[in-house]
Amino acid sequence: MVRRIDVTGAGGVRLAAWEFTDPPKSGGEPEDGGGRPGALLLHGLMGRASHWADTARRLSATHRAVALDQRGHGRSEKPAEGPLDRTAYVDDTIAAIEQLRLAPAVLVGHAMGALTAWQVAARRPDLVAALVICDMRASALGAASQREWAEWFRSWPVPFATLADVRRWFGEDDPTLERPRPVRGEFFAEVMAERADGWRPVFSRRQMLGARETWVRDAHWEELAQVRCPALVIRGLDAELGRAEAQEMVRVLPRGEYAEIPDAGHLLPWEQPDAWHRAIEPFLRSVVAHP
Template structure:
């Protein structure tokens, strides 16, 4: 596995009073913007993007409510339209012209919605362990219960990694915690995460998926959460969509197999005109 790029520049964009923070890894090539999943942060992409700045302008974003960005946006707005507007503002403010969007899980949904709504901005879409089905209230309750089960503060990063299941993904989740005087805490408020998931409560996003006009790649973990039926329906709804399964990876493909994911991404992006 390549080591993460050691140098990046923090960029701050403010939209409607919401502070959005990104890691700009630089690069002179065509831009790629990475969007993390629920309860994540931009730094979890570091191992995946290592070396990509040699051919791309690489930026990873802490989305609203996450990481170094605004922890509690005004009015607690964690809606899908708010996430979308943030991404569009970052693309514009950082001059990420003709951008490729790469998003995992919740970030993949955001990337898809932006690609569907703004084909003038997005040249390629990569959805990592993200599909087109919606959620229901039971999903929100389940995720809320999981977040509420975190035994915070964690006494150490090793303790946190074990709680998150160990292995590369467990270590990756632990690395997203922030140190305080009494231990290690999440870089988010659980209430804001539940509101984020609530924005996915609808029957499906099939209409938006069909509206995506740019080339698209769906990356799946071998033991991920996107069902075979959903995979087939996504392929049927958009003929020509590329689909790749990463062996040995779960839902957090970028944490389980960053090198393999990087190879898949660069192969896809460099074939785009």
């Protein structure tokens, strides 16, 4: 089951949060938390809360699992004038943890969502019990990376005539792909909406590029070192975060742990969902047992 909960983010921006639970037993109503520790799941750039459905449902056995549509994404407000900077995303996440009464929460973040998670943990350690950092680099990526993203956004053949076209382009035809990745096609199909002229992304590519600009040129090691809670850094062997950098992140984190998943890239929770859960579940159990 899933239910929507509205959250008021920084500056009054309306955010949509989604609580995932197993169906109630014997026809009863779902419990509101049930005394379980909170878990907030944060998607990456261009993602949405629904991408976390499988992870959230599995976590709901032990945690009150909530996924957040971050500003500019999914069903949350997309303020035309922003801001979509680091401060806004961090403040929104703090507001969500406090309003949903999840603290101290486990933060599970993918890519940009992982950066937000460790920035929240560094700033408000009282709100965070543990982190799962999935495929996010602490090093600066630089101006060249931003130019490549701008070119990639321009290459999208928008509008797409059908969802099948979305799946095929992002999973097979995208010139940045080294080999077909069907899961990637499914991932992007979920962030498209049908308009009068075809299928278009639910976000603004201009805004996404602007949001990325606020963190891509900077390194984030100092904030990582300020995280005091247990933190699991997890990557796929074919992911954007390399092994050497991931292990250095674990070294910098005062209570860092490391895991990697074979046959997985940037979208590892969706490419290898069972292996992903086998990696994160023992870590989360240890956090509950030894906070």
